[in-house]
Amino acid sequence: MRIASAAVLAPVAIYLVYRGGWAFTGLVMLAAVLMTYEWARLVRGSHLNADYIIHAVTAIVSIGLAGADKPLLGLLAALAGVMLALVVVILRGQGRRWPMIGFPYILLPCIAIVWLRSGGEWGMLTLYWLLAVVWATDIMAFVAGRTIGGPKLAPRFSPAKTWSGLLGGMAGAAVAGAATSLILDLDVAVLLALISGGIAVIAQIGDIAESALKRYAHVKDSSHLIPGHGGVLDRVDGLIFAAVAAALAALIGVLTEQGQGIGLGVFVV
Structure with missing residues (x-):
């Protein structure tokens, strides 16, 4: 099963890197949303919450901006998402803020990859x-x-x-x-x-x-x-x-x- 999955996924990734453009950006967006789901599962124990929605929407917007050759705006959008999620956490009265690390942990690499491919x-x-x-x-x-x-x-x-x-x-x-x-x-x-x-x-x-x-x-x-x-x-x-x-x-x-x-x-x- 491990080999079969790799045999399917690796060629897809290699081909979309070759294609570049919105096809590749879409792949990175999808990966970011899935990683956001996994992050919420790991640090919160669930994924259906406001944090996940904010994080997923921020991922789509920020990576999309990077794919449109506006990486700086993408970084600013990611920062805005962090601030919004932090406000939600504070308003809830939740003491633990470190799950916000998920924003730079996931979004910075995704924006970096899209920016590199734009070269x-x-x-x-x-x-x-x-x-x-x-x-x-x-x-x-x-x-x-x-x-x-x-x-x-x-x-x-x-x-x-x-x-x-x-x-x-x-x-x-x-x-x-x-x-x-x-x-x-x-x-x-x-x-x-x-x-x-x-x-x-x-x-x-x-x-x-x-x-x-x-x-x-x-x-x-x-x-x-x-x-x-x-x-x-x-x-x-x-x-x-x-x-x-x-x-x-x-x-x-x-x-x-x-x-x-x-x-x-x-x-x-």
Whole structure:
């Protein structure tokens, strides 16, 4: 079931990254709404409440603005959603505010991914590179952790993760980065391998963060939306952290005028 689900979902994601535009933005919107449902389930124990509705509507609006080439307005819309949800929490007299973290946790990566894809061909290649790095990280971390084992990486939050798994994931990501450079004939294999290794660390942090959230909620999976895989958050926990890191790097390149446009081109100037 796990392999069958991946065989269906992965080609769809790869194709929509290629298409870009509103087809890809729609995919990200759908993913954001589903992740919002899972977040509400984890931190509240239910999803049919005002918080979920505000969060879901904010996700659609903010990602839609980013897809319309207005990422700054998208960020402002996300901030407005946070403020509105916080007001609702205060008016209810609820003491716990930390569930508001769900807004940046979900919306920032989604806006970042849509913004990266808006960079034309380089944006498309950036997302393909990012997917390859994250997938390589997950696969090699699993293989190394299972075959080598050893000291635990973060036993309090994710008992199954090991230092050998982290190093294996970094190695897999580095190979994916170097391969990307060779395939695109960029002649920066070493640089992109180092960057990809760093992205692997960030992706693993995202994985551990989601594991900590599930331990808080006393559940094994964020949901059962994807047969054999659990929930959407379970599948993209590393990607959402990695996407923000890649977008920040691209933004720095744009602001310092060291890159042509946005995306992978920033890394290879």
